[in-house]
Amino acid sequence: MSTIHWTESNTNSNTQRHAARWHFESSTPPPRTVVSADDRIKADTAYRLACEGTGLLWRGDYHNARQLLGSLSRRIERRTTRRPTQKPTLQDGTPAALFHLHRRSRSHRARVLGRLLVLLEDGYRLELRRAPEVRRACAEAYGPWSGPMVVPLTELLGVIGAHQWRTKGVRVPALGARIHPHYGVFSPVRGEYVDLVAQAPLPPPCATAFDLGTGTGVLAAVLARRGVGRVVATDSSVRALACARDNVRRLHLTGCVDIGGSGLFPAGRANLVVCNPPWLPARPTSAVEQGVYDPGGSMVHGxxxxLTAHLEPGGEGWLILSDLAELLGLRARGELLAGIEAAGLRVVDRIDTRPRHRRAADTTDPLHAARAAEVTSLWRLTHT
Structure with missing residues (x-):
């Protein structure tokens, strides 16, 4: 646990030294220097200090802090869209180069914006003028109160947004119901992969299924609603396991869905094993990014x-995977087929779908060409 320190003047103009634990869901370390900031600070000054790595502990109006975030964001955007001073290399225009440049740009943006800080005091209380009530949202995200903590305002906004998602839920047409994602758990907003699992033919018989990396539990719920007698779901994230249990309870499926442990495979064998792994072989920088990025494609490989050791005779493994990594040049096109063959598996069928999310139609996205061409597939695999 990291601790940050700062000094402030009290009403008698005496300087007092303060300390609180640092919390940031990303891998960004705490700022070495922290200064107090309020409504009087100029955006240019705040931007310069943030770029230098100085943390700005906000003591002014809450809504003014949000406006300052917008000003910092616009300054970052102007900097990143300037015409480069160096001539591009031969590889600058490749999809992989664009992807890594995009990731670096987003990392820089998150790092600079993450220097605007707020203090959560007794019971996650936010003592700022016109501040919203955040105690319940923070308790859901962070657990029981354990002392004062400093977090980036961007993270607190994410916590507030996650609470709203958790409260209202995400409608899943394949279920005819809502799934309620928790903070740090990837939300099932991309319905195409859920529809693939809802429509693919089940292997006969299908008394038992495993859902690997269950996340919110949405695929486990879909399988149970399709009539699979027993579904065992696993995930490496404690938050995901709690989220899946909550959703299974809300959907009244506790009698047929068992949320298991943190290993990839549960013990035993099943007629069907479903896996919707992270699609891009890159390093995640936050908890929620673990639903998108998987270093080296380790989950796909695992x-x-x-699979063969956990399939009943005649059973199938369903791998739901986008080809975005191939389109971006992050994975060779033949790599997946080679992995399937090396594992002693054969392809029974492949069901494809096209993306329906907003990014696929966003021509301003640097990765638009790859996103527009993306295909998500459900690979039906069995023993050779």
């Missing part, structure tokens, strides 16, 4: 190499 699923393929372990």
């Amino acid at each position: 699923f393929l190499t372990g």
Whole structure:
């Protein structure tokens, strides 16, 4: 646990030294220097200090802090869209180069915006003028109160947004119901992969299914609603397991869905093993990014190499995977097929769908060409 320190003047103009634990869901370390800031600070000054790595502990109006975030964001945007002073290399225009440049740009943006800080005091109380009530949202995200903590305002906004998602839920047409994502758990807003699992033919018989990396539990719920007698779901994230249990309870499926442990595969064998792994082989920088990025494609590899040992005779493994990594040049097109063959598996069928999310139609996205061409597939695999 990291601690940050700062000094402030009290009503008698005496300087007092303060300390609180640092919390940031990303891998960004705490700022070495922290200064107090309020409504009087100029945006240019705040931007310069943030770029230098100085943390700005906000003591002014809450809504003014949000406006300052917008000003910092616009300054970052102007900087990143300036015409480069160096001539591009031969590889600058490749999809992989654009992807890594995009990631670096987003990382820089998150790092600079993450220097605007707020203090959460007794019971996650936010003592700022016109501040919203955040105690319940913070307790849901962070657990029981354990002392004062400093977080970036961007993270607190994410916590507030996650509370709203958790309260209202995300409608899943394949379920005819809502799934309620928790903070730090990837939300099932991309319905195409859920529809694939809802429509693919189940292997006969299908008394038992495993859902690997269950997240919110949405696929486990879909399988149970389709009539699978027993579904066992696993995930490496404690937050995901709690989220999946909550959703299974809300959907009245506790009698047929068992939310298991943190290993990839549960013990035993099943007629069907479903895996919707992170699609991009890159390093995640926050908890929620673990639903998108998987270093080296380790989860895909673990699923393929372990599948035959966990399938009943005649059973199937369903791998739901986008080809975005291939379109971006992050994975060779033949790599997946080679992995399937090496694991002693064969392809029964492949069901494809096209993306329906907003980014696929956003021509301003630097990765638009790849996103527009993306295909998500459900690979039906069985023993050779």
